[in-house]
Amino acid sequence: MPENSRFLRVPVEPFEIKEGRGVDDVLSRMERVSFQGRSLATARSIWVKMLNAECTIFLGVAGALSAGGMRLVIAHLLEHRYVDCLVSTGANLYHDLHETRGRRHFVGSPRENDAALQAERIDRVYDTYASEDEFCENDEWIAEFVLTLERRPYTSREFLYRLGEHLWQATGRDGILTAAYRANVPIFCPAIADSSIGMGASQARHRDPSAGQIDVIGDIIESANLVIRRPRTASIVFGGGTPKNFINQASVQAEFYDDRVGGHRYAIQIVTDVPHFGGASGSSLEEAQSWGKLATDAEQVTVHADATIALPVLVSALSSSAREALAARKPLRFDLAGPLMAVEGQPLSNARFEARE
DSSP states (O other): OOTTOTTSSSOOOOOOOOTTOOHHHHHHHGGGSOHHHHHHHHHHHHHHHHHHSSOEEEEEEOTTTTTTTOHHHHHHHHHTTSOSEEEEOHHHHHHHHHHHTTOOOEEOOTTSOHHHHHHTTEEEETTEEEEHHHHHHHHHHHHHHHTTSOSSOBOHHHHHHHHHHHHHHHHOOOSHHHHHHHHTOOEEOTTTTSSHHHHHHHHHHHHOTTSOOBOHHHHHHHHHHHHHHSOOEEEEEESOHHHHHHHHHHHHHHHHHOTTOOSEEEEEEEESOOGGGOOTTTOOHHHHHHHTSEEEEEEEEEEESOHHHHHHHHHHHHHHHTHHHHHHOOOOOEEOSSSSEEETTEEEOSSSOOOOO
């Protein structure tokens, strides 16, 4: 063995079972194991660094995490301002709305006879069931809400703020939409049409052709202007998908108008997809650097794991280890009630990019 090799400095420490230790201690000791265990521990360390840095933290949530029981974990992150902005698929928000309205998802099996499920109007998400009749009732509830809105275009960010407000007033229950409303955290849903929220809006338009106008191009401008206004940013992504690219393109679009941006300074992604098929969901963070989405000197980690395993461990550990950082942090102050989002009291355009002066 070569003496003083720079490659042989830090030994792997075999993980020992110690009674009475909390998940924060477990994850701390996982920093000296290998493979995805070490990656998950590294994610915790980088997230704490984000909280201690003066940066805007974007959270992207894809897949079916709300149906899979993770919705209150995400709500916790919003309520306690572990993040500043959420980008989500419409499905996660819709399944969150479903449960916030008092409906449930049910433990099922991926090996059930799907024809039998269809005969009973039961929808399956892998090993989880839900009632199609309750989903249809949700869609009508959304349509009725849309018909109460002024007939004009809404960014998905403004629309979801108002939906969260309406949901909170109707239910008083915790969830992603209601937590974002109460904590004044903006939610962007760039593919809102690809969800039952979009279907509910379309049912409103069926009844009134002037209803249900969602301006997703305004979302692009608003999110990029948020980056221009505060160029130091961080990205956390659970599951890839459209939210991952939307967060990254906000950085790229912002840099087109302001050369101070330079990509996200910190990045965490928890994904099950792999890079070698060329899809954006599995693409590496190194690949993101080639596009300018991520700074070349960014602190970053990819955790190849099911988010329903990683999130309860990671966020439970953060609830202890990030306590001081959260207490000291001064998160961005948003006003989301109007057509224009205000940041620290200053309105942010959704029609024109802010150019560097």
